[in-house]
Amino acid sequence: MDMIVTPTGRLQGEIQALSSKNYTTRYLLVAALAEGTSTILHPAHSEDGEAMRRCIRDLGAIVEEDEEKIVITGFGRHPKAVKELDVGNAGAVLRFLMSTAALLPEVTFVNTYPQSLGKRPHDDLIVALQSMGVEIEHQNGRLPITIRGGNPRGGKIQVSGNVSSQFLSSLLFLTPLLDEDSEIEVLHDLKSKVVIGQTLEVLQQAGIVIEASDDLMHYRIAGKQQYRAQTYSVQGDYPGSAAILAAASVVDSDVVVHRLLEHSKQGERAVVDVLKAMNVPLTHENGIVHVKGNGKLTAGEFDGDEFTDGVLAMVAAAVFAEGTSRFYNVENLRYKECDRITDYLTELRKAGARVEEKQDEIIVHGRPEGVEGGVEIDAHIDHRVIMALSIVGLRAKQPIRIKDAHHVAKSYPQYFDHLKALGAQVEWVN
Incomplete structure (x- = not known):
């Protein structure tokens, strides 16, 4: 379905932040890798979370859920043999589970989104797993990917970090379960170090001991560890809330977002500082962000x-x-659900924005007077692009139509409901 976003003069109201997708997917995995029963409170409900739940069920975890929690009885070091796994369009879920799949004799990750996830490269993780004795069949680093493992070896492992931190996270989930101790060295640069901080936080909560260097480029992991079954509580999500906060910043507003911890390890917590630096009137206290936007x-x-x-x-x-x-320093945006630099800026220009790109930069020549709008734009089946384009629509002079906007459900199914509750003029159309 498409979404028509009509220019909106004011946003006002209070919402509860969505629960964190990143933490939810990590908690689901560590709960599955534990022997025993874990409970995840306030889980995010998104396509990524559903993909992880579906896959760990296929691998033998017992998953029961209601509106407030997910209860998981894990499979530990012994996932159930399965021929295929379908992660949908969830890149993080694919990458995290590629290492877990190395515990199986053979499994194929199928390619159900050839125009999105099917285009994304996974070579760096493939090379690392191959060095651990895992045989992998792939299409130039892309889906479909068949993993033949059963007995991956620990030891000295190298992985490149200059495309995605998810490859390193994947190995950090697996290596504590191996018979041997492991040392992981990150080659080149490491993108999104703050996200590795989230992975390490979750692993520590799950009872796993990992020694990490201060620069997060070297790791020592003892083998024969066990994940501890326990209760986890998911915090509010900054990546999704970034779009709500940005929307409140570009129009007159009085918007309150709850459940955003000041000292969260989510790197996207920095968006509050970015908006402050852009002179947006806001406060952040006691887990509450309050934006009183004036559009300037x-x-x-x-x-x-x-x-x-x-x-x-x-x-x-x-x-x-x-x-x-x-x-x-944003080149890794090119390797997401779409090229989030070229593809996104192309659509922004259609709406009337003045933007330019370099390989690892986005440059924006601001238009305080607003943009023209009045166009149909393609969000490239990318949830982050959909949310970002909707922000522009709120301040355009004419409505914009965002194609296939239902794909926002990948991370934030209630996004447009929340915008509408705050007063945005948004309408679904076939």
Whole structure:
């Protein structure tokens, strides 16, 4: 379905932040890797979470859920043999489970989204797993991928970190279960270090001991560890909330978002600081962000690697800022559900934004007077692009139509419901 976003003069109200997708998928996996029963309170309900639940069920976990919690009896080090796994369009779920799948004799990850996840590369993780004695059949690093494992070896492992931190996270979930101790060295650069901090936090909560260097480029992991079955509580989600906060920033507003911890390890917590730097009137206290927007923003320069999944929303806010903004160190955006630099900026230009790109930068020449709109734009089946384009629509002079906007459900199924509750003029159309 498509979404028509009509220019909206004011947003007002209070919402509860969505639960974190990143933490939910990690808690689901560590619960499955434990022997015993774990409970996850306040889980995120998204296509990514559903993909992880579906796959761990296929691998032998017992998963029971209601509106408030998910209860999981795990399979530990012994997932059930299965021929195929379907992760849908969830790249993180695929990458996390590729290492877990190395415990199986043979499994194929199928390619159900050839125009999105099917285009994304996974070579760096494949090379690392092959060095551990795992045989992998693949299509130039892309889906479908068949993994033949059964007895992966620990030891000295190298993995490149300059495309995605998810490859490293994947190995960190697997190596504690191996018979041997392991050392992991990250080659080249490591993108999204803050997300590795989330992985390490979840592993520690699950009873796993990992020694990490201060720069997060070297790790020592003892083998023969066991995941501990226990109760986890999922915190509010900053990546999804970034779009709500940006929307409140570009129009007159009085918007309150609850459940956003000030000291969260989510890198996207930095979007609050980005908006403050752009002179958006807001406060952040006691887990509550309160935006009193006046539609006036000031351009700035920001290291996007600190808040990868919030960059697009901040770029949308910068479209209406006074001056030229620069978001640098963002090349890894090119390797997401779509090329989140070229594809996104192409659609922003259609709406009337003045933007340019470099290989690892997004440059925004602000238009405080607003953009024209009045166009149909393609979000490339990417939930983050959908949310970011909707922000631009709120301040356009004419409505914009976002194609296939239902794919926002990948991470934030209630996004447009929340926007509408705050007063946005949004309408689903076939």
